[in-house]
Amino acid sequence: MEDDAPVIYGLEFQARALTPQTAETDAIRFLVGTQSLKYDNQIHIIDFDDENNIINKNVLLHQVGEIWQISASPADKGVLATCYNTTSDSKVMTCAAVWRMPKELESGSHESPDDSSSNTQTLELLCHLDNTAHGNMACVMWEPMGDGKKLISLADNHLLLWDLQESSNKAVLSNSAALEGKGQLKFTSGRWSPHHNCTQVATANDTTIRGWDTRSMRQIYCIENAHGQLVRDLDFNPNKQYYLASCGDDCKVKFWDTRNINEPVKTLEEHSHWVWNVRYNHSHDQLVLTGSSDSRVILSNMVSISSEPFGHLVDDDELSDQEDHHQEEKTKEPLQDSIIATYEEHEDSVYAVEWSSADPWLFASLSYDGRLVINRVPRALKYHILL
Numbered sequence: 001m002e003d004d005a006p007v008i009y010g011l012e013f014q015a016r017a018l019t020p021q022t023a024e025t026d027a028i029r030f031l032v033g034t035q036s037l038k039y040d041n042q043i044h045i046i047d048f049d050d051e052n053n054i055i056n057k058n059v060l061l062h063q064v065g066e067i068w069q070i071s072a073s074p075a076d077k078g079v080l081a082t083c084y085n086t087t088s089d090s091k092v093m094t095c096a097a098v099w100r101m102p103k104e105l106e107s108g109s110h111e112s113p114d115d116s117s118s119n120t121q122t123l124e125l126l127c128h129l130d131n132t133a134h135g136n137m138a139c140v141m142w143e144p145m146g147d148g149k150k151l152i153s154l155a156d157n158h159l160l161l162w163d164l165q166e167s168s169n170k171a172v173l174s175n176s177a178a179l180e181g182k183g184q185l186k187f188t189s190g191r192w193s194p195h196h197n198c199t200q201v202a203t204a205n206d207t208t209i210r211g212w213d214t215r216s217m218r219q220i221y222c223i224e225n226a227h228g229q230l231v232r233d234l235d236f237n238p239n240k241q242y243y244l245a246s247c248g249d250d251c252k253v254k255f256w257d258t259r260n261i262n263e264p265v266k267t268l269e270e271h272s273h274w275v276w277n278v279r280y281n282h283s284h285d286q287l288v289l290t291g292s293s294d295s296r297v298i299l300s301n302m303v304s305i306s307s308e309p310f311g312h313l314v315d316d317d318e319l320s321d322q323e324d325h326h327q328e329e330k331t332k333e334p335l336q337d338s339i340i341a342t343y344e345e346h347e348d349s350v351y352a353v354e355w356s357s358a359d360p361w362l363f364a365s366l367s368y369d370g371r372l373v374i375n376r377v378p379r380a381l382k383y384h385i386l387l
């Protein structure tokens with residue numbers, strides 16, 4: 001099998017929620033949440049064995065409802081949070097909860113036979129993020145560098161900061177803020193910045209992006225009309241602290257410097273329908289993934305706004321005089337942005353794209369029909385970046 005060939009896994013249910021297992025840095029592992037109205041919903045633990053190019057899966061029951069969003073604890077391999085629909089008094093509510101998977105499934109297991117669904121296990125509920133007073137949960141975010149005890153959830157127009165108690169079986173609301181303004185303001189998504197000691201969060205509501213300080217719960221910047229239509233997703237550049245990417249229903253992906261919010265630094269217009277997801281690579285921030293309802297995943301090389309706009313700079317000691325001259329020539333010009341690849345393995349809207357936490361060259365995409373595709377950054381580009 002060719003090294004760059006995609007590996008495809010089909011879930012029998014529709015799905016839109018995907019996360020890498022953030023605390024797992026050795027095994028390549030993703031968690032997928034299903035969205036089925038008829039059956040008990042599930043979380044599929046997908047282990048990718050890259051030596052043999054095969055997927056091993058374990059299935060956990062998530063009996064409370066359809067999963068809209070899933071996020072894994074940055075500190076504990078066994079812990080995750082979900083946002084899910086539940087019906088009470090014939091009203092549908094989106095709630096959020098923190099769960100623990102069975103002990104034996106916490107680490108990447110490569111032994112699971114493919115028929116492991118016969119002994120499906122259930123997630124253990126650790127605690128609910130109680131939103132009765134705040135409305136429907138749009139998403140849950142863990143403090144990126146934290147010990148897995150701090151979470152933020154977005155519920156309707158509320159930004160809620162939670163502290164998980166010792167064994168994570170109780171969530172205490174420690175602070176909150178509300179969107180104020182005309183009409184029915186509702187958050188659609190958010191992202192916790194890994195910079196500034198994790199004291200900043202960006203949120204999207206309607207066409208607006210806002211920055212918040214989690215210590216004062218005050219707004220620190222506001223990009224109005226960031227997109228022509230609804231903003232769907234945000235992500236921070238892991239290496240450049242003021243850089244933020246956004247995408248939305250205007251088919252665009254935009255890159256912002258939050259110190260100067262009048263204009264985006266760059267705009268990508270490669271998708272032909274709503275862009276649901278944008279993700280920076282954790283190690284090489286010029287690599288940006290996007291997924292869209294045009295059924296495509298696009299990998300872009302946004303090198304001009306990356307932390308290495310002139311390419312990988314070589315130490316002087318490594319060069320002889322002749323090479324030195326050649327190297328100077330080579331590094332003066334900023335490198336050009338380009339589309340690296342467009343992936344067309346999906347036949348339905350791509351609702352999620354995520355990089356692996358364990359392998360910076362590997363990513364997964366998930367479309368609504370339950371198709372999960374694992375792809376690699378093309379080898380030629382990988383060596384170009386590394387060498």
